[in-house]
Amino acid sequence: MDKELKEIFDKRYFKGEVRLDQPMSFYTSLRIGGPVKALAFPEDVESLRNIIIESREENIPLFVLGAGTNLLVRDGGVDGIAVCLKAFKKIDLIQNMNNTPEPAFDTGDAGLFVESGVLLNALINFARKSGYSGIEALAGIPGTFGGAVFMNAGSFGSEIRDIIISVTVMNMDGSIQILKKDELNFSYRSSNIPGDVIILSADITLKKDTGESISKRINDYLERRKSSQPIGTPSAGCVFKNPDGAFAGRLIEEAGCKGMRNGDVEVSSLHANYFINKGGATSRDFIELMESVRAKVKASSGITLEPEIKIIGKDG
Ligand SMILES: Cc1cc2nc3c(=O)[nH]c(=O)nc-3n(C[C@H](O)[C@H](O)[C@H](O)COP(=O)(O)OP(=O)(O)OC[C@H]3O[C@@H](n4cnc5c(N)ncnc54)[C@H](O)[C@@H]3O)c2cc1C
Incomplete structure (x- = not known):
């Protein structure tokens, strides 16, 4: 092979x-x-x-x-x-985004072309330095811009879809296609971007603002994140999606699962929807813990949690 x-x-x-x-x-x-x-x-x-x-x-x-x-x-x-796609890391200003005689940023909007391999936090930093606002609430979400588009990543009421104009993908026959935002049906942590296409880049729109107010908002969001989520420990962020009208973390906590452990995976005691690898965890430990937590939440609330994380590969 x-x-x-x-x-x-x-x-x-x-x-x-x-x-x-x-x-x-x-x-x-x-x-x-x-x-x-x-x-x-x-x-x-x-x-x-x-x-x-x-x-x-x-x-x-x-x-x-x-x-x-x-x-x-x-x-x-x-x-x-x-x-x-980590070599695909270009960020370019789109001039004349609105087909006006002036560069887009003079009208108050800024259009950016962003390649998939750009780290989301690098994009947020670029926007801050250039005085473009609209993605501050996503500060601290790790991962690439392409991953964020595929997942429709979001936090504190903002999502990546809020800023998308169009997404450029490569299909499995090698052809390139531009998908407009209204074709993408973004929804909570998903879009109808097929699982077998590769996101190359997207055009996004941001608003002009002062670096100072953008920095302040970014710092506020990072503080909120730091106080409520286990940062710096191995995790994949939220394990389950929030069901309609409820928070998965709260349901897990109310089911008495905070601190539950299976092998080397533990339900975080800071944010119950984060499962932490304590050292030598296996995927089996993780999936078994997911199943136990799901069963307990179902028993205590009647709600069936759906995974937010993507699970791939074969059993060992
Ligand atoms: C500490 C921590 C905090 C987090 N907080 C948040 C949060 O607040 N909000 C949130 O939404 N998420 C959060 N996450 C989850 C994660 O960071 C996001 O989902 C992120 O957008 C995933 O990006 P990635 O590049 O790591 O994608 P990956 O994990 O590598 O991939 C995720 C999926 O996207 C697909 N994909 C990736 N790139 C492309 C591409 N170019 N084209 C097509 N498909 C692609 C992959 O095939 C896979 O199916 C958190 C994770 C951690 C570890």
């Missing part, structure tokens, strides 16, 4: 690094996960297209890895190729 996989990258033009048999625990914020056969870092669109086409022709599964901050990879690892 490895030899065949290596050959795939030699068949057509491919610029970028390829790492074979990589433990996914190195590439996820949870620090859990068995090996992926190949992890590829294409450096340009042509390399990405070639690897997509080759993997499709050879029937090799392919998935996109952002920064792995919303992922639980099972202990048996992932067959096929993980593609990481």
Whole structure:
């Protein structure tokens, strides 16, 4: 398999690094996960297209890895190729966004073209330095811009969809398509962007504001985050989605699950919807704890929690 996989990258033009048999625990914020056969870092669109086409022709599964901050990879690892777009990290100002004679930012709006591999926090920092407002509430969400678009990431009442104009994707036949916001049906932590397309970039809109007020809002949100969430410990953020009209964290707490532990995974005592890897956790520990917590919440509230994290790979 490895030899065949290596050959795939030699068949057509491919610029970028390829790492074979990589433990996914190195590439996820949870620090859990068995090996992926190949992890590829294409450096340009042509390399990405070639690897997509080759993997499709050879029937090799392919998935996109952002920064792995919303992922639980099972202990048996992932067959096929993980593609990481960290070389796609351009942020450009869109001039004349509204087809006015003036640059967009003079009208009060700023249009930005943002590639998927940009870290969300780098984008927020760029916006702060340039005096563009609209994404401050997302400060502190780890991960890439592409991952945030795919997940419709959000916090404190804001979501990435609020600023999206359009999203550019590559389909599995290598074609490129621009999807307008109203085609995307963004909803809570999801969109109808198909699971098998690759988000290359998006155009977003922000408003002009002073660096000082933007910085203040960012700092306020970061403070709120710090006091309510376990930052700096291995987790994948919220494990379950908030059900309609309720908070998953509160339901888990009310079901008496705070501090519950299975193997090396523990329900955080700061925010019950965060499960922490205490050191040597396995995906089995994690999934078993998810099931126990779900059962307890169902018993105490009648509500069935749905996972927010993406679970991929095979059992070990
Ligand atoms: C401490 C902590 C706090 C968090 N707080 C929040 C929060 O407040 N709000 C929130 O919404 N989330 C939060 N998260 C979860 C996570 O950070 C977000 O969901 C983030 O947007 C995921 O981005 P990523 O690049 O890490 O994606 P990954 O975890 O790598 O991938 C997530 C999914 O997106 C897909 N994907 C990634 N990039 C692309 C692409 N370019 N094209 C197509 N598909 C792609 C992957 O295939 C996968 O299905 C938190 C996580 C942690 C660890």
